[in-house]
Amino acid sequence: xxKEFTMTKEQCNKLLEACKPVPYMVIGGVAPRSQQENANAAxxxxxxxxxxxxxxxxxxxxxxxxxxxxxxxxxxxxxLVETYKGYAITVAPAHQREYRxxxxxxxxxxxxxxxxxxxxxxxxxxxxIDELEDSLKVTPKYLGSSKAVKLLLGELAQEFLDxxxxxxxxxQLVAEPLAKHLAMVLLGNDSDYPGIPNWNEPDGGIxxxxxxxxxxxxxxxxxxxxxxxxxxxxxxxRVAAYAAEEGVTPEQWQxxxxxxxxxxxxxxxxxxxxxxxx
Numbered sequence: 001x002x003k004e005f006t007m008t009k010e011q012c013n014k015l016l017e018a019c020k021p022v023p024y025m026v027i028g029g030v031a032p033r034s035q036q037e038n039a040n041a042a043x044x045x046x047x048x049x050x051x052x053x054x055x056x057x058x059x060x061x062x063x064x065x066x067x068x069x070x071x072x073x074x075x076x077x078x079x080l081v082e083t084y085k086g087y088a089i090t091v092a093p094a095h096q097r098e099y100r101x102x103x104x105x106x107x108x109x110x111x112x113x114x115x116x117x118x119x120x121x122x123x124x125x126x127x128x129i130d131e132l133e134d135s136l137k138v139t140p141k142y143l144g145s146s147k148a149v150k151l152l153l154g155e156l157a158q159e160f161l162d163x164x165x166x167x168x169x170x171x172q173l174v175a176e177p178l179a180k181h182l183a184m185v186l187l188g189n190d191s192d193y194p195g196i197p198n199w200n201e202p203d204g205g206i207x208x209x210x211x212x213x214x215x216x217x218x219x220x221x222x223x224x225x226x227x228x229x230x231x232x233x234x235x236x237x238r239v240a241a242y243a244a245e246e247g248v249t250p251e252q253w254q255x256x257x258x259x260x261x262x263x264x265x266x267x268x269x270x271x272x273x274x275x276x277x278x
Contacts, residue, residue, distance in 0.1 A: 005050055007066040010123055018042035047073070048081045048091060049101075049122045081122055085133060089125045092118060101125050111271050114144035114196060128197075135194045143186070143195045143269075150265040152193070156182055156229070157236040157261070164237070171237070179229035183222045186268055199270065209270050228267060235260045 007015070018038045040054070047054035052070035060067045079091045081101065089103045103125040105115035115132060119125045132144065141148045156178050163174035187202050188195035199205045202221040211218065216227045239260060243253040266273065 001072050002056070002069050003052070003072050004060060004067065004069050005052060007046070007068075008123070009066075011046060011049075012066045015039075015042050015046065045082045048079060084126050085129055087115070087125075087129050089122055103129055113146070114269075131197050135196070141193045143188075143193055143200050146265055146269060148193075149268050150261050152182075152185065153232060153264050153268070154261050157232055160233045161236060161240050171233075175230055175233050178233070179226040180222070182229040182232075183225035186225050186228075187221055205270060206268070210267060213267055228264065232260070232264045235264075 018041065019035065043054040043057060047070070051072060051074070053073050054070070056071040058069050059065070060069060077091060077093050081089045081091060083089070084103070087103045087105050089101055092099050092102050099118035100120050101122055101124070102118045103116065105113075108116045117125070117128050119128060135142050135144060141152070143149060160174055160178055163169060163178075164171050184190055185193045186195075186200055186206060188200040188204075195201065195204075207221045207224050210216070210228050211224045214224075214227055214231065216224055218224050218227060236257065239253055239257045242248060242256070243250075263273070265271075
């Protein structure tokens with residue numbers, strides 16, 4: 001079936017850029033792709049994005065170059081559309097087709113790694129990749145990194161444990177300022193810790209997620225995330241108390257402390273707890 005398509009300004013500009021002449025420079029014995037090959041590749045990529053056969057494209061009389069007709073084709077699951085800044089943008093699986101496209105970094109390392117996602121358009125994937133890469137360049141304390149989040153939680157938990165060592169220490173007074181600091185960071189209010197767009201924000205996804213996971217009745221963003229921090233400190237304190245018991249070896253308590261940090265890292269990043277089968 002032939003259908004009329006209309007390119008966006010961004011798609012049209014990308015196509016024009018691909019059609020520009022290329023300098024002929026042989027590097028490492030490999031010749032560059034020709035102008036025609038670049039144009040064909042750009043049309044093929046656009047065909048995957050919009051769902052048409054690139055070899056069937058025809059102009060529409062009286063309309064600009066952004067309007068054309070082509071034979072409609074069904075997208076092929078997981079087919080590569082393009083590579084953008086090292087990320088592969090592919091056609092989404094049928095069960096996920098409402099998003100249409102996925103993107104993933106070749107070094108993606110599982111659910112805790114945020115370098116993977118989806119969007120309804122290829123440009124949407126590019127925009128998300130740009131945001132992720134910009135955040136990663138700012139500082140190694142990016143809140144989309146499980147290592148950075150776990151390190152942050154570990155530092156605050158240790159500060160809490162150190163603070164309650166004194167005989168007259170009040171655990172609540174020690175915990176409150178640390179909890180407020182963690183809430184501020186997780187809500188994206190600390191420039192040293194760039195957050196995930198639409199997640200580490202007062203109206204982002206982190207607040208309802210944490211509230212639901214903890215069964216918290218609070219709706220105020222700061223209160224919800226302070227609740228997370230208090231839970232972390234309480235669980236860390238229980239492991240520390242166990243570690244202080246006579247006869248308990250490091251092998252018996254260290255894994256428990258790591259488990260506490262891992263659980264709260266997943267909670268802060270919106271990662272579901274693994275099932276018993278995993």
